[in-house]
Amino acid sequence: MANERRRFVRFQLKTPTYAALGHNFDKVGKVKDISVDGFAFEYISDQTSVGAMTQADLLLVDEDIHLSKVPCTVAYEHDLRKHDTLRRFGRPLVTRRCGVKFGNLEENQRTQLEHLITKHTLGPLP
Numbered sequence: 001m002a003n004e005r006r007r008f009v010r011f012q013l014k015t016p017t018y019a020a021l022g023h024n025f026d027k028v029g030k031v032k033d034i035s036v037d038g039f040a041f042e043y044i045s046d047q048t049s050v051g052a053m054t055q056a057d058l059l060l061v062d063e064d065i066h067l068s069k070v071p072c073t074v075a076y077e078h079d080l081r082k083h084d085t086l087r088r089f090g091r092p093l094v095t096r097r098c099g100v101k102f103g104n105l106e107e108n109q110r111t112q113l114e115h116l117i118t119k120h121t122l123g124p125l126p
Helices: 107-119
Strands: 012-013 015-020 028-035 037-043 055-060 065-089 090-102 121-126
Touching: 012 037, 015 037, 015 090, 028 107, 037 065, 065 107, 107 121
Parallel strands: none
Antiparallel strands: 012 028, 012 121, 015 028, 015 055, 028 037, 037 090, 055 065, 065 090
């Protein structure tokens, strides 16, 4: 069994939540889990950006919650599955899972994040 390095409990979302990563929303995908320290999401792309300082927007579908321009760093990315028939500029597209660590949140961002975790999750993940 691998050692768990996370310090904060991750939560499964009950409300569909999407992330747009990057200043130009370079990566958009569905959030898989979230904690007070960051989140993981899946997206389809042909590029990676581990270690890059960036920002993210989090949007809850059917809710009036939008965390905007949240400072963050890409902690990890790994391929989940390759789509041989989907290509961009000759390169195959890949579904990737990306872990994102939050940077210094503003007070309103921290409050929205706490509300999201309290009201829109199913509970802690094992």
